[in-house]
Amino acid sequence: NLTAENFNVVETLRRSYEDRLETILQQGAATGDFVTADTKIATLAVIAMLTGVNTWFRSGGRLSLDQVIAQYWDMVRKTVL
Amino acid sequence: NLTAENFNVVETLRRSYEDRLETILQQGAATGDFVTADTKIATLAVIAMLTGVNTWFRSGGRLSLDQVIAQYWDMVRKTVL
Numbered sequence: 001n002l003t004a005e006n007f008n009v010v011e012t013l014r015r016s017y018e019d020r021l022e023t024i025l026q027q028g029a030a031t032g033d034f035v036t037a038d039t040k041i042a043t044l045a046v047i048a049m050l051t052g053v054n055t056w057f058r059s060g061g062r063l064s065l066d067q068v069i070a071q072y073w074d075m076v077r078k079t080v081l
Numbered sequence: 082n083l084t085a086e087n088f089n090v091v092e093t094l095r096r097s098y099e100d101r102l103e104t105i106l107q108q109g110a111a112t113g114d115f116v117t118a119d120t121k122i123a124t125l126a127v128i129a130m131l132t133g134v135n136t137w138f139r140s141g142g143r144l145s146l147d148q149v150i151a152q153y154w155d156m157v158r159k160t161v162l
Contacts, residue, residue: 044133047133048130049130078159079156
Protein backbone atom coordinates (compact mmCIF):
# COMPACT_ATOMS: atom_id res chain seq x y z
CA ASN A 1 0.00 0.00 0.00
CA LEU A 2 1.01 3.58 -0.64
CA THR A 3 1.67 6.16 2.05
CA ALA A 4 -0.61 9.22 1.88
CA GLU A 5 2.28 11.25 0.48
CA ASN A 6 3.06 8.75 -2.28
CA PHE A 7 -0.63 8.32 -3.03
CA ASN A 8 -0.83 12.05 -3.72
CA VAL A 9 2.21 11.90 -6.02
CA VAL A 10 0.75 8.98 -7.98
CA GLU A 11 -2.68 10.59 -8.10
CA THR A 12 -1.21 13.80 -9.49
CA LEU A 13 0.69 11.89 -12.18
CA ARG A 14 -2.43 9.88 -13.06
CA ARG A 15 -4.57 12.99 -13.43
CA SER A 16 -1.83 14.58 -15.52
CA TYR A 17 -1.72 11.83 -18.14
CA GLU A 18 -5.49 11.43 -18.13
CA ASP A 19 -5.85 15.17 -18.74
CA ARG A 20 -3.27 15.13 -21.54
CA LEU A 21 -5.14 12.38 -23.37
CA GLU A 22 -8.52 13.97 -22.74
CA THR A 23 -7.27 17.28 -24.15
CA ILE A 24 -6.23 15.50 -27.36
CA LEU A 25 -9.64 13.82 -27.62
CA GLN A 26 -11.46 17.12 -26.93
CA GLN A 27 -9.46 18.89 -29.63
CA GLY A 28 -10.17 16.08 -32.10
CA ALA A 29 -13.86 16.13 -31.20
CA ALA A 30 -13.97 19.93 -31.66
CA THR A 31 -12.51 19.65 -35.18
CA GLY A 32 -14.73 16.69 -36.03
CA ASP A 33 -11.77 14.32 -36.46
CA PHE A 34 -12.83 12.23 -33.48
CA VAL A 35 -16.31 10.99 -32.64
CA THR A 36 -16.93 10.23 -28.99
CA ALA A 37 -20.01 10.65 -26.82
CA ASP A 38 -17.96 11.66 -23.78
CA THR A 39 -14.23 12.41 -23.87
CA LYS A 40 -13.66 11.46 -20.22
CA ILE A 41 -15.11 7.98 -20.75
CA ALA A 42 -13.10 7.55 -23.94
CA THR A 43 -9.96 8.61 -22.04
CA LEU A 44 -10.49 6.04 -19.30
CA ALA A 45 -11.35 3.30 -21.81
CA VAL A 46 -8.22 3.89 -23.88
CA ILE A 47 -5.95 3.98 -20.82
CA ALA A 48 -7.51 0.78 -19.43
CA MET A 49 -7.04 -0.96 -22.78
CA LEU A 50 -3.38 0.06 -22.92
CA THR A 51 -2.41 -0.66 -19.32
CA GLY A 52 -3.91 -4.14 -19.71
CA VAL A 53 -0.97 -5.02 -21.97
CA ASN A 54 1.30 -5.04 -18.91
CA THR A 55 -0.57 -8.04 -17.53
CA TRP A 56 0.07 -10.38 -20.47
CA PHE A 57 2.83 -9.14 -22.79
CA ARG A 58 6.02 -11.20 -22.70
CA SER A 59 9.07 -10.39 -24.79
CA GLY A 60 9.76 -13.42 -27.00
CA GLY A 61 6.09 -14.48 -26.88
CA ARG A 62 3.77 -15.30 -29.80
CA LEU A 63 3.63 -11.72 -31.08
CA SER A 64 6.40 -9.16 -31.33
CA LEU A 65 6.14 -5.80 -29.60
CA ASP A 66 5.75 -4.15 -33.03
CA GLN A 67 2.81 -6.41 -33.87
CA VAL A 68 1.10 -5.63 -30.58
CA ILE A 69 1.72 -1.90 -31.01
CA ALA A 70 0.32 -1.97 -34.56
CA GLN A 71 -2.89 -3.71 -33.51
CA TYR A 72 -3.40 -1.51 -30.45
CA TRP A 73 -2.81 1.61 -32.48
CA ASP A 74 -5.49 0.42 -34.90
CA MET A 75 -7.98 -0.47 -32.14
CA VAL A 76 -7.45 2.70 -30.12
CA ARG A 77 -7.75 4.88 -33.21
CA LYS A 78 -11.00 3.18 -34.20
CA THR A 79 -12.65 3.67 -30.80
CA VAL A 80 -12.76 7.42 -31.44
CA LEU A 81 -13.46 7.45 -35.19
CA ASN B 82 -3.72 -13.40 -2.10
CA LEU B 83 -5.44 -16.48 -3.46
CA THR B 84 -4.73 -20.03 -2.33
CA ALA B 85 -3.49 -22.34 -5.11
CA GLU B 86 -6.91 -24.00 -5.22
CA ASN B 87 -8.80 -20.74 -5.58
CA PHE B 88 -6.26 -19.46 -8.09
CA ASN B 89 -7.07 -22.46 -10.28
CA VAL B 90 -10.81 -21.82 -9.99
CA VAL B 91 -10.39 -18.15 -10.95
CA GLU B 92 -7.96 -19.03 -13.75
CA THR B 93 -10.45 -21.53 -15.21
CA LEU B 94 -13.25 -18.95 -15.13
CA ARG B 95 -11.00 -16.34 -16.70
CA ARG B 96 -10.00 -18.63 -19.55
CA SER B 97 -13.64 -19.57 -20.03
CA TYR B 98 -14.87 -16.01 -20.60
CA GLU B 99 -11.81 -15.11 -22.65
CA ASP B 100 -12.44 -18.14 -24.87
CA ARG B 101 -16.14 -17.28 -25.25
CA LEU B 102 -15.33 -13.76 -26.41
CA GLU B 103 -12.51 -14.94 -28.67
CA THR B 104 -14.84 -17.49 -30.31
CA ILE B 105 -17.30 -14.68 -31.12
CA LEU B 106 -14.51 -12.57 -32.59
CA GLN B 107 -13.15 -15.52 -34.62
CA GLN B 108 -16.61 -16.26 -36.03
CA GLY B 109 -17.10 -12.60 -36.93
CA ALA B 110 -13.66 -12.46 -38.53
CA ALA B 111 -14.42 -15.63 -40.53
CA THR B 112 -17.63 -14.10 -41.94
CA GLY B 113 -15.94 -10.76 -42.58
CA ASP B 114 -18.16 -8.93 -40.09
CA PHE B 115 -15.23 -8.17 -37.80
CA VAL B 116 -11.80 -6.90 -38.78
CA THR B 117 -9.03 -7.68 -36.34
CA ALA B 118 -5.35 -8.52 -36.86
CA ASP B 119 -5.34 -11.03 -34.01
CA THR B 120 -8.45 -12.21 -32.17
CA LYS B 121 -6.59 -13.01 -28.94
CA ILE B 122 -5.22 -9.47 -28.68
CA ALA B 123 -8.65 -8.02 -29.46
CA THR B 124 -10.17 -10.24 -26.76
CA LEU B 125 -7.72 -9.05 -24.10
CA ALA B 126 -8.12 -5.41 -25.16
CA VAL B 127 -11.92 -5.52 -24.96
CA ILE B 128 -11.90 -7.25 -21.57
CA ALA B 129 -9.37 -4.75 -20.18
CA MET B 130 -11.46 -1.84 -21.44
CA LEU B 131 -14.59 -3.24 -19.80
CA THR B 132 -13.10 -4.29 -16.46
CA GLY B 133 -11.63 -0.81 -16.13
CA VAL B 134 -15.17 0.52 -15.55
CA ASN B 135 -15.13 -1.10 -12.10
CA THR B 136 -12.40 1.25 -10.99
CA TRP B 137 -14.27 4.48 -11.61
CA PHE B 138 -18.03 3.96 -12.10
CA ARG B 139 -20.18 5.26 -9.27
CA SER B 140 -23.95 4.96 -9.22
CA GLY B 141 -25.36 8.49 -9.03
CA GLY B 142 -22.25 9.95 -10.68
CA ARG B 143 -22.01 12.29 -13.66
CA LEU B 144 -23.21 9.66 -16.17
CA SER B 145 -25.93 7.06 -15.80
CA LEU B 146 -25.20 3.37 -16.19
CA ASP B 147 -27.17 3.41 -19.47
CA GLN B 148 -25.02 6.25 -20.83
CA VAL B 149 -21.83 4.41 -19.93
CA ILE B 150 -23.14 1.16 -21.45
CA ALA B 151 -24.12 2.96 -24.68
CA GLN B 152 -20.71 4.54 -25.12
CA TYR B 153 -18.81 1.37 -24.27
CA TRP B 154 -20.95 -0.66 -26.66
CA ASP B 155 -20.09 1.84 -29.37
CA MET B 156 -16.35 1.85 -28.60
CA VAL B 157 -16.03 -1.93 -28.25
CA ARG B 158 -17.96 -2.50 -31.48
CA LYS B 159 -15.74 -0.07 -33.36
CA THR B 160 -12.48 -1.71 -32.22
CA VAL B 161 -13.34 -4.77 -34.32
CA LEU B 162 -15.03 -3.09 -37.30
